[in-house]
């Protein structure tokens with residue numbers, strides 16, 4: 001073989017083997033699933049939870065045109081259980097509360113594309129003036145859709161007694177299964193609120209997957225009882241935001257303090273999150289957010305992966321999300337991880353409170369108005 005030809009061949013082999021020669025952590029290109037969360041359509045009196053059906057149609061067209069694979073919740077469950085590999089560019093469509101506008105406006109569009117979807121509904125609401133009927137839910141199940149449980153009465157789960165938590169998770173499941181004639185395998189937390197006890201009861205009740213409203217994406221490391229979803233709601237949603245939400249891979253963390261769930265008192269000394277494989281990210285573009293305070297001032301150690309916000313941080317809201325984003329060097333994507341912390345004391349007072357609105361809560365006997 002001539003020398004130049006063998007040299008070219010050698011280079012070709014090296015280039016072909018390059019991905020194998022690089023450390024595995026530098027690749028970090030694991031496929032992930034984005035679960036989209038919708039509520040209402042064309043309901044102008046609910047600007048924070050509704051979107052125009054014309055925009056929804058555009059989003060579905062975008063998924064189709066850009067080769068996203070819309071998978072069912074059942075397929076997602078197989079991936080999480082390791083019975084199936086995570087597909088590339090996969091999306092799950094979920095719609096909470098079972099409003100009639102979802103049935104009349106969104107489902108015809110989903111059927112047009114042949115996209116699977118899951119409706120989450122509270123059993124008490126079925127058949128009410130604004131919500132779907134049992135007949136409609138049975139029709140959905142028979143025609144490409146699925147139905148999951150969204151509790152019995154749609155309470156703020158972090159406020160109700162332990163006995164009521166059981167009722168909200170177990171009783172509702174039994175009622176739904178009787179009415180629908182088959183098993184109900186998924187649950188979505190009302191208002192996206194949960195703690196460790198609620199998660200445990202849900203798993204014991206037999207739910208295979210439980211969805212939060214924490215922003216983020218899912219891969220094989222995601223816990224089946226606290227799966228994040230990307231909310232596509234509100235008057236500020238546009239196509240740019242929609243496309244961005246599809247491009248946020250999961251951020252893996254090794255440790256966090258405080259952990260998810262209940263915390264004592266209403267202040268925390270510091271928030272510490274340890275990122276897995278910190279060298280994958282631009283050190284200057286690792287950020288931490290807290291719902292009631294916005295972006296926090298943090299210190300980041302790119303060698304150890306420790307991201308820290310020094311406190312004390314006084315909390316006014318009963319529920320808060322801690323959100324961490326980090327920009328990946330390999331593709332400039334913002335990886336994201338988020339979880340919920342809940343004060344032990346205090347009560348969410350505005351039971352009709354909606355995402356994004358300020359909440360009036362009681363903390364240790366005092367009323368405090370939160371920041372928006």
Ligand SMILES: [Zn+2]
Nearest residue numbers: 096097190191
């Ligand atoms: Zn809801």
